[in-house]
Amino acid sequence: MSALAEMTTRPAAAERLTSWRLLMKNRLAAAGFFLLLAIALLILLVPLLPLPDPDATAPAKRLQPVVTAGHLLGTDQLGRDILSRLLWGTRVSLALGFTATLIAAVIGSTIGIVAGYAGGRADNLMMRAVDMLMAFPYLLLALAIVAALGPGLMNALYAIAVVNIPFFARNVRGVTLGLAHAEFIDAARLSGKGQLSIVLTEVLPNVLPVIVITISTTAGWMILETAGLSFLGLGAQPPQADLGSMLGEGRAQLFTAPHVSIVPGATIFLIVISLNLLGDGIRDVLDPRLRSGTLARPGPMTAIAKDRQAPANSAPDAALAIKGLETGFTGGDSFVPAVNGVSLQLRRGECLGLVGESGSGKSVTALSIMGLVASPPGLIRNGAIYLDGEDVLSMPEAKLSSCRGARVAYVFQDPLMSLHPLLPVGRQVEEAVAAHQPIGAPERRKRAIALLEKVGIPDAHTRAAHYPHQFSGGQRQRVGIAIALANDPDIIIADEPTTALDVTVQAHILDLLRGLQRERGMALLFITHDFGVVSELCDRIAVMKDGEIVETGETRRVLSHPQHAYTKRLIACVPELGTGADFLDRVSGLFAARQREGSA
Numbered sequence: 001m002s003a004l005a006e007m008t009t010r011p012a013a014a015e016r017l018t019s020w021r022l023l024m025k026n027r028l029a030a031a032g033f034f035l036l037l038a039i040a041l042l043i044l045l046v047p048l049l050p051l052p053d054p055d056a057t058a059p060a061k062r063l064q065p066v067v068t069a070g071h072l073l074g075t076d077q078l079g080r081d082i083l084s085r086l087l088w089g090t091r092v093s094l095a096l097g098f099t100a101t102l103i104a105a106v107i108g109s110t111i112g113i114v115a116g117y118a119g120g121r122a123d124n125l126m127m128r129a130v131d132m133l134m135a136f137p138y139l140l141l142a143l144a145i146v147a148a149l150g151p152g153l154m155n156a157l158y159a160i161a162v163v164n165i166p167f168f169a170r171n172v173r174g175v176t177l178g179l180a181h182a183e184f185i186d187a188a189r190l191s192g193k194g195q196l197s198i199v200l201t202e203v204l205p206n207v208l209p210v211i212v213i214t215i216s217t218t219a220g221w222m223i224l225e226t227a228g229l230s231f232l233g234l235g236a237q238p239p240q241a242d243l244g245s246m247l248g249e250g251r252a253q254l255f256t257a258p259h260v261s262i263v264p265g266a267t268i269f270l271i272v273i274s275l276n277l278l279g280d281g282i283r284d285v286l287d288p289r290l291r292s293g294t295l296a297r298p299g300p301m302t303a304i305a306k307d308r309q310a311p312a313n314s315a316p317d318a319a320l321a322i323k324g325l326e327t328g329f330t331g332g333d334s335f336v337p338a339v340n341g342v343s344l345q346l347r348r349g350e351c352l353g354l355v356g357e358s359g360s361g362k363s364v365t366a367l368s369i370m371g372l373v374a375s376p377p378g379l380i381r382n383g384a385i386y387l388d389g390e391d392v393l394s395m396p397e398a399k400l401s402s403c404r405g406a407r408v409a410y411v412f413q414d415p416l417m418s419l420h421p422l423l424p425v426g427r428q429v430e431e432a433v434a435a436h437q438p439i440g441a442p443e444r445r446k447r448a449i450a451l452l453e454k455v456g457i458p459d460a461h462t463r464a465a466h467y468p469h470q471f472s473g474g475q476r477q478r479v480g481i482a483i484a485l486a487n488d489p490d491i492i493i494a495d496e497p498t499t500a501l502d503v504t505v506q507a508h509i510l511d512l513l514r515g516l517q518r519e520r521g522m523a524l525l526f527i528t529h530d531f532g533v534v535s536e537l538c539d540r541i542a543v544m545k546d547g548e549i550v551e552t553g554e555t556r557r558v559l560s561h562p563q564h565a566y567t568k569r570l571i572a573c574v575p576e577l578g579t580g581a582d583f584l585d586r587v588s589g590l591f592a593a594r595q596r597e598g599s600a
């Protein structure tokens with residue numbers, strides 16, 4: 001089993017172990033966890049500890065300093081033991097804070113899920129009510145609620161829970177909105193599942209990490225708020241102690257006996273800071289994008305291992321030569337290779353087809369060429385990439401950036417993802433021109449329109465002002481090709497540019513690419529699954545499996561006499577064409593039929 005396959009089939013227990021290890025690797029989160037654990041154990045053991053009654057007053061012993069015999073943390077203004085009051089009070093404060101958090105989480109998340117999933121009027125009504133709650137300064141709102149219900153611990157708990165409902169509702173609604181129209185939810189609807197069942201089994205598991213993250217990041221805040229209400233005399237009522245009320249009572253002795261207020265103040269500080277540190281750590285572990293580094297700002301180029309082995313260039317005349325490329329992804333201490341020792345050559349004016357099943361490493365190879373695999377988590381561990389004989393991986397960042405788009409350009413599979421949704425397409429082509437050519441705006445605009453005409457956008461002058469969503473899939477891909485052509489590159493890397501298109505449009509786009517390649521003498525690295533396309537377009541083929549090139553050769557030779565068992569299997573998989581006489585004639589026939597369909 002490949003390392004990648006192992007990673008994807010890793011059992012849940014091992015995954016949990018990794019999460020735990022990741023949490024413990026974050027030193028601040030680990031410190032927060034152990035501090036909280038110590039506090040939790042201490043307050044759980046309070047009833048068993050030989051502590052004096054926290055409410056027993058002894059006026060003769062008032063305001064004893066810390067480390068007095070029998071009173072480790074001294075006594076307060078009524079002679080009560082501060083250590084005992086502190087431990088019992090911390091119990092109350094934590095219980096109150098966590099209960100309020102749970103109430104806010106349950107009610108707020110339910111509102112968020114229902115509003116986001118139902119949409120329309122229900123969403124509008126619920127979210128406007130939440131907006132009204134948020135429009136009040138929350139502490140004032142909490143004060144108003146306690147004032148209306150009367151002071152007391154339970155009322156403080158309700159008040160804090162109510163004012164925090166909007167945080168959960170808003171966060172969870174945002175995530176649910178995105179999920180409500182996801183394809184897997186549509187599939188669940190089509191399978192006949194009821195709404196409640198969809199919410200519980202499809203939506204809830206997907207929003208649960210967000211709920212946990214919101215709990216972990218707001219719990220500290222809620223404990224502060226409950227302490228605040230008690231400090232103002234609206235929470236715990238005398239003689240009961242909680243951290244806020246102890247702080248409030250100690251305020252009068254701030255100068256004569258500062259320890260009375262410093263002790264509960266420092267305890268609140270420790271609890272809140274450890275909760276926040278742990279909360280941040282949990283958030284990083286639970287969000288797989290944070291864990292893999294996807295949400296981290298990627299570096300300007302793929303990270304390259306310091307001890308990279310760079311094999312010499314054995315094809316100095318090639319436009320592009322990849323030698324022993326090893327690219328993979330890091331996570332914690334592990335490195336999972338996606339491309340394992342790939343070597344390829346692309347001659348000037350040649351079209352090389354890179355073929356392989358999904359996940360074989362074609363895109364990672366293509367992105368490595370210009371250092372575009374996002375790091376973290378991407379890492380080029382070994383190998384060299386020679387562009388006109390010069391090793392790209394040794395180039396300084398600025399030089400590599402100047403090659404992107406100018407010498408090597410990319411056409412991606414989904415132009416809707418690669419085009420900016422809020423910029424007219426003409427502007428996007430102009431930007432590509434401006435990135436490498438210092439020409440004035442009117443000239444840039446002319447060039448952009450000429451490029452759009454070149455790729456077959458009808459009425460390019462008017463269409464340049466339109467936005468990507470106003471174009472069809474095929475037209476968007478033409479815009480993508482216009483952007484790639486903007487600076488007359490030597491090499492175009494097309495990563496499955498026709499996979500998302502129907503056969504008619506596919507034939508048009510392939511025709512366009514082939515015409516442009518021949519007219520401009522560009523080298524084309526064409527990534528695809530489709531042997532019909534390869535047979536018509538490519539001069540040579542490289543077949544990729546599990547991150548390695550298993551076979552390379554002239555298209556005709558590979559298709560008619562495949563050497564590797566994997567290539568034979570891939571060819572046999574071509575629908576309706578896997579059996580019979582001469583494969584090459586059949587795939588060519590398929591392509592010709594597509595073209596006829598396209599021109600019809």
Ligand SMILES: Nc1ncnc2c1ncn2[C@@H]1O[C@H](COP(=O)(O)OP(=O)(O)OP(=O)(O)O)[C@@H](O)[C@H]1O
Pocket residue numbers: 004292329338356357358359360361362363364365377
């Ligand atoms: N950001 C990432 N983190 C971890 N693994 C990744 C990441 N991106 C890609 N991979 C892994 O690298 C391997 C190669 O992916 P790649 O996208 O190159 O495949 P491909 O051959 O282009 O597939 P497809 O034809 O489906 O696009 C896959 O197993 C994929 O799971």
